[in-house]
Amino acid sequence: MLVRFWGTRGSLAVAQTAKTVRDKMARALVAANGRSFADDAAAKAFIDTELDFATSGTYGGATTCVEIEPAGEESAFIVCDMGSGLREFGIDAFRRMAEGHPRVFHFFMSHLHWDHIMGFPFFGPAFDPASRIIIHSGHPDAEQALRRQQEEISFPVPFDWLRAKIEFSTLEPGVPYAIEDFTVELMQQHHSHVSYGYRFTDSAGKVAVFSTDSEHKIERMDGEADVAFFFRDADLVVCDTMYSLADSVSMKEDWGHSSNIVAIDLCHEAAAKRLALFHHEPTYSDDDLQRMHRESIRYEELTREDNPLEVLCAYDGLEVRL
Structure with missing residues (x-):
């Protein structure tokens, strides 16, 4: 993976x-x-x-888009969220499809806020009549959200002008789904209009968790057992760490996002192997994010009780092999 x-x-x-x-x-x-x-x-x-x-370098500026590539060469594309990073992914997908990659895309949506869907109108394969796109979400109104952002008042290209075969699939939390090479589970999270985290388990038992736009409050960690269970033994947890702990408990409390400190605590409890700090605050500079990464590594070392947790700081272009 x-x-x-x-x-x-x-x-x-x-x-x-x-x-x-x-x-x-x-x-x-x-x-x-x-x-x-x-x-x-x-x-x-x-x-x-x-x-x-x-x-x-730079941690980047594109909004949420993460690809999970299965081990099988003939597998479909698996993508989490459709932020502005989707445009660059679409360009690379065309390159790979020209080399024989299947023209099938499975999208898994955390939620439907604009920063997580804004890349779809610029997604080249959506205009390819040979492509098939399946959009999975815990939200039954996913199609409404994607159509709405391409209404004439907002965008010049209507949704109905897209030429790919586009399907929508509503998933339920707690139900395991066999999709391509993965068993996929989702979990409801704390965020406006609800968000969903996804757990991907491949045939070799490797686990990647995608959990963004969820607020975990440090004073209520005793109520997060379900989250730790969802993260359990994961090889990689991609986790919302938008704010420093100071920001998350002061002026940005109840904004629907979490901190690096809380993510480390959850991953320690879950015995996860790697954590990717993710969904970076747009006002944080590269220096800010690098400082936060170093502080996170130090905090992990100080609070570790058993096996080490590797802490990465995600950036546009990062690849992590599991």
Whole structure:
């Protein structure tokens, strides 16, 4: 199983400003300290080994879109959410379909807020008459939401102009579904208009959990046993960690999102192996996210009681093999 992150921001897509890029370049030049590089390979080796990620790269700006690639080469595409990262995924999907990948897409929707569906009007395979798209959701109004965002007042291309065969499937929490190479389960979460987390188990027993847009309050962790059970023994948990703990318990309480600290506590209780910090606050800079990642690693070390939990910070383009 391979998990690819095409969009990792929450609420709003953001882009690097010219000033931000300039600041990164200045820091890199200072770090180079007058060195010259014979070619691109030497320069890239310096970037990879001597610069921190906040200087050498970016956590990205596209909103939620995560691909879960099964081990089987002939399997359909499996995608969680349709944020703005879906556009880039669609471009790559065309490349793979040209090489023989099946033109079948299974989407699993956490919920229907705009940042999680805004990429669909720009999803190239939706215009391909040879493609088949199945949209799974715990929400019976998923089709209504997708059609509404392509009404003329909002978008120039109507939903009915899409040429792919598009189907909608409403799933129920607590019911295991056999879909392609996975057993898929969903769990209702704490968020406006309700969100759903998904647990994907492949034939080899590997487990990936996609759980975004859910608020877990640190003072009510004794009521989160169902969440820990849903995360149990997962090889990877992609978890909403939009805010720092300070933000989540002060000015952004009841906004429907969680913190890095709560996610680590839940994953420790669940004996999960890896956690990907996800759904990043759009006002947080790369430096902010890198600092939060380092603090999360330290907190995990201090609170660990048994096996270690690897803490990743998701970024657009990250791939995690399970």
